[in-house]
Amino acid sequence: MLTDFNRLKVFYTIYRHKSAAAAAREMYISQSAVSQSLGKLERELKTQLFVRLHKKLVPTSAAGRLYEIIEPFVRNLEGGLAWLEAEKSGPRGVLRIGAPVEFGSRNLVELVAAFRKKHPAVFFEVALGHPDMLLPRLAAGELDFIFADIFPGRGARNLPPFTVSPVLKEKLVLACSAGYYSARLGGKLTPAALAGCEFLDYSQGQTALLNWFRHHYDKSFPGLKAVLTVESVQAILNAIKGGLGLGIVPEYLVEAELKAGSVKAVRTGRPELLNRISLVRLKGKAAAPAEKAFLENF
DNA sequence: CCATCCGGTCCGCGTTATAC
DNA sequence: GTATAACGCGGACCGGATGG
Numbered sequence: 527m528l529t530d531f532n533r534l535k536v537f538y539t540i541y542r543h544k545s546a547a548a549a550a551r552e553m554y555i556s557q558s559a560v561s562q563s564l565g566k567l568e569r570e571l572k573t574q575l576f577v578r579l580h581k582k583l584v585p586t587s588a589a590g591r592l593y594e595i596i597e598p599f600v601r602n603l604e605g606g607l608a609w610l611e612a613e614k615s616g617p618r619g620v621l622r623i624g625a626p627v628e629f630g631s632r633n634l635v636e637l638v639a640a641f642r643k644k645h646p647a648v649f650f651e652v653a654l655g656h657p658d659m660l661l662p663r664l665a666a667g668e669l670d671f672i673f674a675d676i677f678p679g680r681g682a683r684n685l686p687p688f689t690v691s692p693v694l695k696e697k698l699v700l701a702c703s704a705g706y707y708s709a710r711l712g713g714k715l716t717p718a719a720l721a722g723c724e725f726l727d728y729s730q731g732q733t734a735l736l737n738w739f740r741h742h743y744d745k746s747f748p749g750l751k752a753v754l755t756v757e758s759v760q761a762i763l764n765a766i767k768g769g770l771g772l773g774i775v776p777e778y779l780v781e782a783e784l785k786a787g788s789v790k791a792v793r794t795g796r797p798e799l800l801n802r803i804s805l806v807r808l809k810g811k812a813a814a815p816a817e818k819a820f821l822e823n824f
Numbered sequence: 825c826c827a828t829c830c831g832g833t834c835c836g837c838g839t840t841a842t843a844c
Numbered sequence: 845g846t847a848t849a850a851c852g853c854g855g856a857c858c859g860g861a862t863g864g
Binding site: 563 | 836837838839840841844
């Protein structure tokens with residue numbers, strides 16, 4: 527059983543001054559209180575900590591050992607409390623953020639860069655991955671907040687309540703190079719012709735592709751041929767330009783190529799599929815200053 | 825079921841006074 | 845300067861009530 531911390535603090539102060547009276551003055555309590563506290567600690571530990579000479583306290587070797595144990599702890603504690611105090615004057619510390627791979631490596635990194643210009647004492651740890659993996663980590667307090675595109679899976683049943691606020695919508699287009707378009711789809715843009723093409727996707731499950739097809743044709747197209755699977759928008763983009771097949775990318779990333787005609791987007795007449803990114807936080811969790819400042823930047 | 829509030833009880837801390 | 849006795853007060857703890 528750990529002894530009362532206040533008694534250890536009294537001991538620590540006596541040891542530093544080698545005097546109960548001086549410790550009492552420093553701690554703004556009576557000399558009597560210090561003496562009683564020390565006596566109690568010695569009885570608890572069943573160890574003599576000071577030899578009482580006339581008007582003098584001489585530490586025993588046990589006292590020296592105890593001081594060595596307590597001293598780093600007190601130093602840490604004082605440092606920690608100073609840190610908490612400093613935090614009031616401005617955001618600092620580490621922000622742990624979860625995000626989908628594409629959003630995290632593109633938009634989030636830009637946000638972090640802009641934020642750090644204003645608040646250089648804030649550092650970032652970004653975990654990239656699927657919301658199904660990030661939500662439990664948010665619930666366990668390992669992440670301060672996350673960004674999520676799909677929300678939520680059935681696996682999130684027994685997780686604590688979250689607050690979800692939309693932060694971004696971007697149009698997603700199914701695109702390929704102009705060469706690929708004229709060779710494989712020229713003049714016959716039917717669902718069947720489309721489904722027979724080569725595809726580029728972000729995950730083994732082809733969630734992005736399947737969503738696109740469901741959105742535009744109201745039915746699923748099983749057995750799409752994925753010739754490349756990679757968790758990187760940049761890679762998909764390069765593969766599209768290289769004529770490898772059809773891939774889904776945010777429209778604004780290929781705006782120039784679409785205008786120039788080097789990249790073609792598959793248009794069905796329906797509005798484009800939207801990628802909705804939401805901010806997900808633990809309900810009722812107070813935001814630390816760094817977190818608050820970051821979220822206010824939105 | 826869990827968190828919170830409330831009233832009552834009791835223990836221990838810190839005080840003063842005093843002895844050494 | 846330190847230790848001890850006596851004492852008052854605050855806070856910790858407990859059981860029960862209440863509310864979401």
